[in-house]
Amino acid sequence: MDTGPVDVDGMRATVARLARAVSIEVTPRERGALDDVAGLLPPGTPVYVTFLANVGFDRVLATAGRARELGLRPVVHLAVRAVPDLDALDRTLGQLVDVGVRDLLLIAGSIDPVGSIDNTLQVLESAELARRAFAGIGVAGHPEGNPGVDERAVDDALVRKNKIAAEAGLPLHVVTQFTFAAEPIVAWERRAREAGNALPVHVGLPGLTSPATLLRFGLACGVGPSLAVLRKQSGSVLRLATQTYRPDATLAGIARAAAADPDSRFTGVHLFPFGAVERTARWAAALRDGRVGVTDDGTLDVADPR
Numbered sequence: 001m002d003t004g005p006v007d008v009d010g011m012r013a014t015v016a017r018l019a020r021a022v023s024i025e026v027t028p029r030e031r032g033a034l035d036d037v038a039g040l041l042p043p044g045t046p047v048y049v050t051f052l053a054n055v056g057f058d059r060v061l062a063t064a065g066r067a068r069e070l071g072l073r074p075v076v077h078l079a080v081r082a083v084p085d086l087d088a089l090d091r092t093l094g095q096l097v098d099v100g101v102r103d104l105l106l107i108a109g110s111i112d113p114v115g116s117i118d119n120t121l122q123v124l125e126s127a128e129l130a131r132r133a134f135a136g137i138g139v140a141g142h143p144e145g146n147p148g149v150d151e152r153a154v155d156d157a158l159v160r161k162n163k164i165a166a167e168a169g170l171p172l173h174v175v176t177q178f179t180f181a182a183e184p185i186v187a188w189e190r191r192a193r194e195a196g197n198a199l200p201v202h203v204g205l206p207g208l209t210s211p212a213t214l215l216r217f218g219l220a221c222g223v224g225p226s227l228a229v230l231r232k233q234s235g236s237v238l239r240l241a242t243q244t245y246r247p248d249a250t251l252a253g254i255a256r257a258a259a260a261d262p263d264s265r266f267t268g269v270h271l272f273p274f275g276a277v278e279r280t281a282r283w284a285a286a287l288r289d290g291r292v293g294v295t296d297d298g299t300l301d302v303a304d305p306r
Contacts, residue, residue, distance in 0.1 A: 004260075006256065006296065006297060006298040007256075007259050007260060008294050008295075008296060008298070010259030010260070011252070011255045011256055011259050011294050011298065011300070012292075012294050013259070014255040014258045014259040014266075015251070015255045015287070015292055015294070015300065016290060017267070018203070018251075018254075018255065018258075018266065018267070018268055018269050019269065019287045019288045019290070019292075020268075020288070021202065021267055021268025021269065022041075022045070022268065022269045022270075022271070022284050022287060022288055023045065023046035023047065023048060023075070023202065023268065023269070023270045023271065024037060024041070024045070024046075024047055024048070024207075024270075024271045024273060024277070024280060024281055024284055025047070025048040025049075025050060025270070025271065025272050025273060026047055026048070026049060026050070026063065026273070026277055027049075027050045027052070027055070027063075028049065028050070028051075028055050028059035028060055028062070028063045029055070030275075030277050031059075031062065031063045031066055033277040033278060033281075034047065034063070034066055034067055034070055034072065035070065036277065036278040036281060037070075037072065037277065037278075037281045038070035038071060038072055040278075040281045040282055040284070040285040041072075041281060041284060041285055041288060042288065043071035043072070044071065044072070044073050045072055045073060046072075046073045046074075046075050046103065046136075047067045047072045047073065047074055047075065048075045048076075048077060048105055048175075048270070049063045049064050049067065049074055049075065049076050049077065050077050051076060051077045051078060051079060051082075057092070057095070060076060061095060061096070061099050064076055064096070064099055064100070064101050065099040065100065068099070068100040068101075073102075073103060074100070074101050074103070075101075075103040075104065075105055075136070075138065076096055076101050076103070076104055076105070077104075077105045077107060078092070078104055078105065078106055078107070078123075079107050079108070079109030079110075079111070080106060080107070080108060080109065080117050080118075080119065080120055080122070080123050081108055081109040081111050081112065081113040081114065081117060081118060081119075082109055082111060082114055083114070083115070083117050083123075084114050084115030084116070084117070085115045085116050085117065086116075086117070086126055086127075086128050088115070089117065089123060089126065089128045089129075090128040093128060093129065093132055097132055102133075102134055102135040102136070103134060103135055103136040103137070103138075104134055104136075104137050104138065105137075105138035105139075105140075105175060106120040106123055106124070106137060106138065106139055106140075107120065107139075107140045108120055108140075119157070120139055120140075120157075120161075121157060121160055121161070121164070124137075124139075124161065124164050124168075124170065124172075125164060129170075130168065134171065135171060136171050136173065137170055137171055137172050137173075138172075138173055138174070138175040138202070139158075139161055139172060139173075139174055139175070139199075140174070140175060140176075140177065141158070141174040141175065141176035141177065141188070141192070141201065141204075142154060142176070142177050143176055143177065143179055143184045143185040143187075143188035143189075144177065144179060144184050144188075155191075155192070155195055158174070158192060158195070158197055158199075159195060159196050159197070161199070162196055162197055162198055162199055165199060166198075172199050173199055173200040173201070173202060173267070173268075174192075174197070174199050174200065174201045174202065174265075175202045175204060175270050176188075176201065176202065176203055176204040176270075177204050178204040178205055178206045178272045179203075179204065179205070179250065180206065180250060181250060181253070182249075182250050182251075182252070182253025182254045182256075182257065183253065185203060185254065186253065186254060186257040189201055189264065189265060189266060190261075192265075193263065193264075193265055197265060198265070199265065200265055200267040200268070201265045201266050201267060201268075202267065202268035202269065202270045203251075203254055203266055203268070203269050203270065204270050204271075204272060205247040205250060205251060205269060205270070205271055205272070206245060206247055206271075206272055206274065207247075207271050207272055207273035207274055207276050207277075207279070207280030207283070208244050208245060208246055208247075208273075208276050208279040208280050208283050209244065209245060209273065209274045209275055209276035209279075209280075210243065210244065210245065211243060211245045244276075244279070246283070246302070247271075247283075248300050248301055248302050249299075249300070251269065251300055251302075252294075252298055252299060252300035254266060255300065256298050269284075269287070271283075271284055283302055286302050286303040286304075287302050291303035
């Protein structure tokens with residue numbers, strides 16, 4: 001990372017800009033936590049609703065509908081490999097629109113295809129998607145790699161997604177996998193930009209849960225080099241079990257890099273609570289409200305969310 005002089009004012013301005021596009025993720029099992037989120041964050045805050053294989057789609061629809069009722073903006077995950085064909089895609093998209101969903105996050109999914117759809121490009125190029133005016137469509141970014149997928153293939157796919165967005169006028173943005181350190185995601189963003197990425201990038205950060213939980217999810221999701229940073233920060237097994245992780249240091253590194261690089265595509269922050277929905281939402285509220293300190297050495301401190 002850059003070790004030159006810290007542009008404190010630039011960092012403050014960058015954090016404020018990223019905070020304006022903060023979003024948070026919930027599972028259908030956490031539907032009840034939406035009331036807490038709605039009470040903490042501004043109306044229209046994007047709430048990503050996961051769609052896992054062991055959860056019925058009716059529960060996803062109910063969670064998205066409840067988010068709309070509370071004045072939030074539901075963004076539904078769609079793992080395209082779980083969709084059998086384009087007819088099923090058409091029905092799924094129609095159901096989402098019917099409950100007021102205007103935003104999607106398209107991911108391939110970690111399962112083998114159940115039918116003819118293998119990747120998100122097939123969906124992005126489909127007439128079924130084109131006939132519906134979604135306000136925002138997220139695609140996944142993997143700064144620390146995607147297990148089982150060749151890095152060059154991932155880079156090529158992002159270039160193709162940029163081309164589709166430009167030619168079809170699709171409102172695409174990138175939502176990255178969560179990371180525990182700024183260096184991998186800053187390096188990835190620069191490399192993606194040099195390869196032609198012009199899409200906005202929403203940085204994925206872990207929420208305020210235990211480091212032990214984050215280690216478990218990080219290993220399962222293939223998060224690589226930054227796991228070592230989490231281990232170093234966390235220390236002993238006892239501390240892993242009792243302390244709460246905070247993403248302040250990672251956000252500080254990203255903000256410092258973006259403040260020094262006017263061409264950076266970082267435009268928002270997406271939070272993965274991993275069960276700690278209310279505490280993470282409180283941290284997001286402090287970030288959104290500007291209750292953030294930046295010191296002369298570039299340390300960032302978001303107000304205690306308790």
